[in-house]
Amino acid sequence: MKRQEIKGILQSDAIGSTIKVSGWVRTKRESKNVNFINLNDGTVLSNLQVVADVTVFKEELLKKINTGAALTVIGELVESGGQQRVELVAKEIEVIGEADPDKYPLQPKRHSLEFLREIAHLRYRTNTFSAIARVRHSMIFAVHKFFTDKGFFNIHTPIITASDAEGAGEMFQVSTLDMSNPPRKENGEIDYSQDFFGKQTNLTVSGQLEGELAALALSKIYTFGPTFRAENSNTTRHLAEFWMIEPEMAFFDLNDNMDLAEEFLQYLIKYALDNCIEDLTFLSQRAQQEEKNKPQDQRSMELIEKLKMVSDNEFVRLTYTEAIQILQNSKPAKKGKFQYKVEGFGTDLQSEHERYLVEKHFKKPVILIDYPANIKAFYMKVNEDGKTVAAMDVLFPQIGEIIGGSQREERLDVLTEKMKAMDIPLDEMSWYLDTRRYGTVPHSGFGLGFERLITFVTGMSNIKDVIPFPRSPKNCEF
Ligand code: 4AD
Ligand code: MG
Secondary structure, three states, rough: EEEEEEHHHHOOOOOOEEEEEEEEEEEEEEOOOEEEEEOOOOOOOOOOEEEEEEOOOHHHHHOOOOOOOEEEEEEEEOOOOOOOEEEEEEEEHHHHHHHOOOOOOOOOOOOOOHHHHHHHHHHHOOOHHHHHHHHHHHHHHHHHHHHHHHHOOOOOOOOOEEOOOOOOOOOEEOOOOOOOOOOOOOOOOEEHHHHHOOOOOEEOOOHHHHHHHHHHOOOEEEEEEEEEOOOOOOOOOOOOEEEEEEEEEOOOHHHHHHHHHHHHHHHEEEEEEHHOHHHHHHHHOOOOOHHOOOOOOOOOOHHHHHHHHHHHOOEEEHHHHHHHHEEEEEOHOOOOOOOOOOOOOOOOOHHHHHHHHHHHHHOOOOOOOOHHHHHOOOOOOOOOOOEEEEEEEEEEOOOEEEEEEEEEOOOOHHHHHHHHHHHOOOOOHHHHHHHHHHOOOOOEEEEHHHHHHHHHHOOOOOOOHOOOOOOOOOOOOO
16 A cells, blocks of 8 residues: 555545554553554644554554654544544554654654754654645745746856855865865965865855856846854854745846845745744744743734745835934934944944844835945945945845845946955956956846744744754854
8 A cells, every 4th residue: 555645645535434644643642542643744734643442453563653763654534523633543563663652752742942952863753843844845945936036047156166256255165185284385274286176275255256157148146155263253144054045137237136026025025924824823833832831022023924924015215324314313222222332324223223123123124235344245236326336125024134235336446446456366356257358247146044044934043944954153063
């Protein structure tokens, strides 16, 4: 007999038929005559209730049916008198893999997220983490669907590179040299010409620069790959390894770029609401539970309501300079409540400022544009005022910056001057500058931090819980 998946079984109306299922035991409840076994195979949030008559099965077998054990059950699907629509009356049960109840770390009770992070190899077996995994998959699919439907091409950009796209120097080095005794040049510096690639290399912080090369031939492309940042920030919004989606479009100016970013985010959130409602409803209840521990004024909106708020409302667009004015006139600034002071033009906004604008001032997602040139990356287009660049950051409730992007500097002379001023080696970036030398055109793009999106969509409060195996300072288990 062919095994059926629980997702299909729970939707089916094949009452009276004999079916075969396999999965892992979530809970077992023993009553006088029967054992109720909740079986989950991960295809869907809900469990299938298996009813095992104690007179049919040997005690020896029933004893092996513990939380975590894997079973295959053949039985008759019947209408259920309980909370669920259907249940399975077992005829045959095989314990495929046992789980010692004294040792299995996941007990049928609520575990803290911190504890589950320590056993991340098993946390998929909880409702919360299987729900997140399914939502994450749906969002990956929706990203590809959105861009495919719009005629974008997906480009694989390199993971090992010799450049620092963001110029922030937050790179993990890639080397096969003997670290305890590296070859040295006469002046004592490490001789990277003897390294694997014959030069110093690192893991990419962004696929943008290579994405630009493709966009300036194919018109519209996007990347979706892993990125790595050796930022020493152990926050609920930062990972050392995360996934980024970076569309890049020739002939797009900053307004076109903002329109696309807004449409993209609303599409993704609507896709989640339309396709993941069972998991989202569960995650919403989970988040509500967590919110209860917070003081009243710090509690956030119910998850589904929050998602609808973002998918149904136009984002607010304003300049960095306008935002600075709002922040300087704000209550928390006047009362000295911000941890980082808003000094004026040139202040790099912190997440507390971003969240104030979104959550308290506008109560909507915000797109900030025209940032001071000196706090943004070298490739952003210099505005006519000469001191700001055509940057855009999309700010979300709870998250702060979810997207960072810009119109790119397409003028060779302006770009080279800027790179010189920022000490970016022109000869090593000659390939990048070739796009400006030959057939240069205005173009724009942005990067969406995939885990920041998933944090928002699932209502989780820590980014480390929305990627299966998080990497952060001093943490690289599994
Ligand atoms: O703003 P960032 O640094 O922009 C870039 O990398 C550009 N090259 C994108 C582009 O224009 N093509 O990063 C983009 C987004 C951020 O808005 C944030 O959502 C996410 O990436 N991000 C991180 N997510 C998790 N952990 C980190 N350490 C992150 N750093 C950035
Ligand atoms: Mg940014």
